[in-house]
Amino acid sequence: MKRLVFFVAILASVLAIAVLTDLRALMTALLSLSAGTALSLLIVLLANEILKGLRWAFYLRAAHLDIRVIDGLTSYLAAQAATAIPGGSVLSARLVEEHARGRVRMRQAAPGLIVQMFGDLLAVSVLATAAILLTEQRPVQLLIPALAAVITTVLIAVFRSERPAEWLLRAMSQRRITRRLVPTEEDFRIHLKRMLRSGVLTGGTVFSVGTTLLSVTVVCILVNALTVRGVVFAEGLYVHSFSMLAHLFVPTPGGIGASDASLAGMLNYIGIGLGRATFIALTYRSVGVLFRTAIGMVTLLALYPSVLVEVRRGEQPAPARSSPALIGLGSAGLATASELPAPAGESLVTGGED
Numbered sequence: 001m002k003r004l005v006f007f008v009a010i011l012a013s014v015l016a017i018a019v020l021t022d023l024r025a026l027m028t029a030l031l032s033l034s035a036g037t038a039l040s041l042l043i044v045l046l047a048n049e050i051l052k053g054l055r056w057a058f059y060l061r062a063a064h065l066d067i068r069v070i071d072g073l074t075s076y077l078a079a080q081a082a083t084a085i086p087g088g089s090v091l092s093a094r095l096v097e098e099h100a101r102g103r104v105r106m107r108q109a110a111p112g113l114i115v116q117m118f119g120d121l122l123a124v125s126v127l128a129t130a131a132i133l134l135t136e137q138r139p140v141q142l143l144i145p146a147l148a149a150v151i152t153t154v155l156i157a158v159f160r161s162e163r164p165a166e167w168l169l170r171a172m173s174q175r176r177i178t179r180r181l182v183p184t185e186e187d188f189r190i191h192l193k194r195m196l197r198s199g200v201l202t203g204g205t206v207f208s209v210g211t212t213l214l215s216v217t218v219v220c221i222l223v224n225a226l227t228v229r230g231v232v233f234a235e236g237l238y239v240h241s242f243s244m245l246a247h248l249f250v251p252t253p254g255g256i257g258a259s260d261a262s263l264a265g266m267l268n269y270i271g272i273g274l275g276r277a278t279f280i281a282l283t284y285r286s287v288g289v290l291f292r293t294a295i296g297m298v299t300l301l302a303l304y305p306s307v308l309v310e311v312r313r314g315e316q317p318a319p320a321r322s323s324p325a326l327i328g329l330g331s332a333g334l335a336t337a338s339e340l341p342a343p344a345g346e347s348l349v350t351g352g353e354d
Contacts, residue, residue, distance in 0.1 A: 029226060029283040037225050041218065045291045048214040053077050055119075055207035056092060059112035062200040063191040071099040078304050080296030084289055089113055098304055111192035114159070115204060118152055122201070123208035124244045125149040131238035148245055160196050216240045218288075219263075222280055227272055239266040260285055 030038065050073070057072025075095035082088030093109040128145040131137075194200070220236040231239070246262035260281045267277035300307070 029222070029279070030287075033225050037221060041221050041287070042291075044214055044217050044221065045288070046295070048211055048218070049077060049080065049292065049295060051207065051211050051214065055116065055204060055211065056112060058203060058207060059115055059195055059200070060096065060109055062197070062203070063108065063111065063194045065096070065108060065191070066103045067096060067099055072096070074299055074303050075099070078296055078299040080292040081300045083292045083296060095304060095307070098307065105187070107188045108191045111188060111195050114192065115195040115201070116208075118156055118196075119201060119204035119208040120212075120244075121148055121152040122205045123212055124241050125152070126205075127209065127212055127237060128241035128245060131234060131241050134234040135238045137238070144242070144245060156196060156201070159192065212241070212244065213237075215244075219280075219284060222284055222287075223267070223272065226280055226283070227276055229271055231270065231272075235270050239263065239270060242266050 033041070053073035053076035054069070056076040057067075057069045060067050060072045061069065075098070076092045078095055079089060079092035082091045090110065090113065093106045093113065096104055096109040097106055125145040125148045128148075129142060132139075132141050132145075195204075216233065216236045219240050220231055220233055223236065224230040240263070243259055243263035243266055247259035263284065264274065264278040264281040267280060268274045272280070
């Protein structure tokens, strides 16, 4: 039954790709690219996913979890198989358990998804500020990344504070239904605090700056290949950073709607026609989703077959429980996420997304 749920999730991801991807526009765009441009695009996309995987491994190691960097990288890459469905990023935390043999639980890895969101916001705020200055935009636009940085700083302070955690634990301990989850919540918070240290946030933000710059490179490749006008890198940085701010502040599944409309609007703002800008925005999203899903499926089938089919093992890890602190974190892909099926013997528990 557990693996049936997992297969349904993967099937939902495939169906989501079919619905969310404009295959006709994608094929038209890809066929118009030269061989050299297409190869450059694939190399940058692969480099971006590897860097994101290293960022995930960095957060896991920063929380003092017993996992190798290569295992953190592959757990991220395999999780991209579910990139097209809301909450699919939680799979990366679940797959960490496959390497730990019971030494690491999903609740200990999941805080990395929250801290990753903070790093993305800080990185995009810095890059948006730089882009505004480089492209000589109106100074009033600096208020947008400044507001994003302030909101992120406040959220970090709230998550670091002991008072909200103490109130939550006290409320949970007073009810019989939630009392048994108190140790799980405490474990989650311990690892979250480790990841929220200044040094970890700084390192994670540097990783996010790198992944954002690679994403900007993808945008520039597509715009320069599909338009006569083209863009310079500073313009691509301006366009992409503002579309990312829209995506992070309006957390729609996969960025559909907010991110696409913002990217098309920003391209139109700098002089790309609206029709062509919309075409590029849809192509950018489609290429990204298909590439991440493909690399995720390959990694999942090659390195994590026990998640899909039952494999006899000598020792199985103890059942994991989800953390209530995951509730409501939709922008990190945790709003309605389920603790995905583990190897035989584990229980299915529901928990609380560049």
